[in-house]
Amino acid sequence: MKPTLPIAAALLALSACSTNPVTGKKEVMLVSKGQELAMGQQSDPAVTAQFGLYPDQKLQNFINEKGKAMGAISHRSDLTYTFRVVDSPVINAFAVPGGYVYFTRGIMAHFNNEAQFAGVLGHEIGHVTARHSAKQQTNAIIGQVGLMGAMIASPRLAQFGEQAAQGMQLLFLKFGRDDESQSDELGVEYSSKIGYDASQMADFFQTLQREQAKSSAEAIPDFLSTHPNPADRYNRVHQLATQWKQQNGNPTNLKINREQYLRLIDGIVYGEDPRQGFVENNAFYHPELKFRFPVPAGWKHQNTPQQFQMADPAGKALMMLALAPGASLDEAAQALVKQFSLQPTDSRRVTVNNFPALAFVADQVQQDPQTGQSVAGIRTMVYLIQDGKTIYALLGASAPTDFPSYQPTFSSTMEGFARLTEADKLNRQPEHVRIKTLKLRSTLSQALKSNGVPEARLEEMAILNGMQLNEQVNAGSMIKVVGK
Template identity: 30%
Template sequence: MKLRFLLLLPLLVQLSGCAVNPATGKTDFVMMSERQEIELGRNYAQEIARQYPRYADEKLQAYVQRVGERVARHGHRSHLDYRFTVIDSPDINAFAIPGGHIYIHRGLMAYLDSEAQLAAVLGHEVGHVTARHSVRQQSQSTAWNILGQAVAIGTGVGAAGDLTNVLGGAIVSGYGRDMELEADGLGAQYLARAGYDPQAMIEVVEVLKSQEDFARDEARAKGQEVAPRGYHGLFDTHPDNDTRLRQVVAAATPLANGQGEIGRDTYLRQIDGMPFGDSTEAGVRRGQRFYHRGLDFILGIPQGWGLINRPDALIVHSADQQAFLVMSMEPVQQSMSAQAFVRQLTGGRALAQEQSFQQAGMDGVSGVVPGSAAKRVVVLMREREAFLFVGAVKNGGALDAADPRFMEIVRSVRPLQANEQALAEAYRLRLVQFKSGQSLEKLSEQMPGEGDRLRRLRLLNGLYPTGQPQPGDWLKVVR
């Protein structure tokens, strides 16, 4: 037993990494230097660039960078090279990765109402960076993996659970209530020191609470039991910790030296004309169809199926997320048939049940890659590019159950017609000044889209669920 313990010592020594947290002054357990943290962030940023499209409005990107830098300048790690990026996505989210890379989704910006609220979101994410939350999470994960190895060697019992993906999961879903509240408090400090009204931190939480209420109501109207999850950050610690949030904001308020800046008009002018929902560049879903003007195609989506639009692929999935069809566009170096392209992909092997066909002027081949997890493969050739489809069912499910749906989607692909070009255009936010005698009901009737448009209009303008604007107020509408 003593010999076994001595064998464990080299592993256990690796668990002894500690450093003083620059934001809190407390000693944290970390297993990464700042240089390593910056390098890790650089690698993550490259992966994010592949998965999330950058919003193609450099004027807005520069504005967000200026606001973010103004807040970060007053943080505990102001020496970092902070990069603030707007992601071209309708999702309600923002996140930070190690080393000072901070991202905000265009979808969240649509519901914010002032520069101070934007600064509050960015300040919260800066708080995650300055407190090294991602590094602390990964260090804990690494420690548990090393400890698990030690337990396995010492007792013959493998470590329970796989903690290797803790950092990636935290970026998407949050860091837990204590870390999120810590980021709230740090963000409020930075907000106040930068000259913004720290109450914007609470206003953002109210915006996000309304967003959750709206999403829950919309889900209920569609017969869904679970509402979509919202922004992980500020919202993740509330409403249970409202009192604690107000305490950390109150503690930061004296730092503002009086009335902090709000910047509502400035912010609204910046987002005037911004796409709402899907963007033209990334492709637009309208009901059960997906339109992409740049790539000139339309694709049908089965009723009840979902769509994930990534820069590198389009993923259509069943409601239970067990069946997936992935479509990508592949460049073709020289003119070739669909069958020749398949041979190139498979190293010269034919697909099982292979069939050739013609579709909307395109040469097509369909077949199956056999095996315990069989996959449907389809190629449609269009000049020097190929539509490549791969369909599969998770957890060893039978391909036959989903295959008719896969082929239904493939068969729907065709070029856009002249009268469909307008359908591929994004909806956009526009500013209108509310006039005396005007009604929100009439304004909402002029808005496109599905669902309760009046409730959506109120949600966009911080009036959810029953608020009313005053004459002269500027409102965001969708056109």
């Protein structure tokens, strides 16, 4: 007789207890250390491919040096930690199992001293040492035991935009409030142990809150979306930092290192990098690859080094552009058909604004769970467009019933692919953080204006500096501004 599913889950849990490295307590853990390490090793190439590494060796050396020092005093000093700054403008930091920690250039630009950076670094290492990601995986496994046999995988539109899904799913694990609180405590402990004033981490949370308020009509900063930020978090982290100091003899030599940090990030790219492609006036432009194509009005879009994605606001269709494998249009078509399990219904040679191309419609076939028969799950339109040795794949996808209404949008977008020739688009450059040393004492507002910041961007620059516009800044102090 086999145990029932709930009993099986309980037996599985009882047989997989381990000791948490941070708390020393026994806990259910179905993910072994070896599996944790493997998850990180498998995820890292996907993460770096998705975002790209930020090409600044001094920044990469900085995060690696501080990260290694912190890992060595952590509760899991035996791990081989890996630290990277990735080339994304979003304000985010995240860790995956096995000791892989990532900071975006966007969050690096918003820190105003080394101590703020160190506090967040300790927080992320805390997720690794307390095995929060592994615990999330364990909870998912236990939850799935009762569903096995009833679940039937079905293709989704999103799969076309998730070539790195194996690694990406680990980035968006939502940690509970208890896990976040524990990581805040560890952030204070770890950053203090390597000599930094942990109260600065609390000040950075204020910067994030202000950024959220400024962007209330838009998406909130990713660091807040994946890291719950209750109203009392600022006060609690200050309390934790004070308690640590009291318990360790109130050291007076804890570092902040504002000027050193500002010099380090002088010149960092700020915001979107147009050299990697940008959207303007309902069109996507890529200055480096010298092409353009229209973006449907109202469609959401996301650009990464791997691909450019567009999604209908109703969630019923998406399009993407990516590089296609193969040395010819036919090879590229065969590769895509195999990758997405497509069955082409027609194919034709076309020319798109002087580029040779291959266009086809194809169904992704799945099995109907009720009848066992094959049915079309997703219908796609694909244009493969060749520019010299490079082949671009433009793919649109929707449910078969919705396809006729989206087909004209797919066609007009793909047939709008053209050579980019406008000089102002080809020469578009990113903004950079510039560090200015003030000659006179003034308010931050006056200092920003005297350094060419327009009225409309004063609050944005105040948040970037972690200060208020009416705050006094002394002669000789440094501030951030943004320029080409």
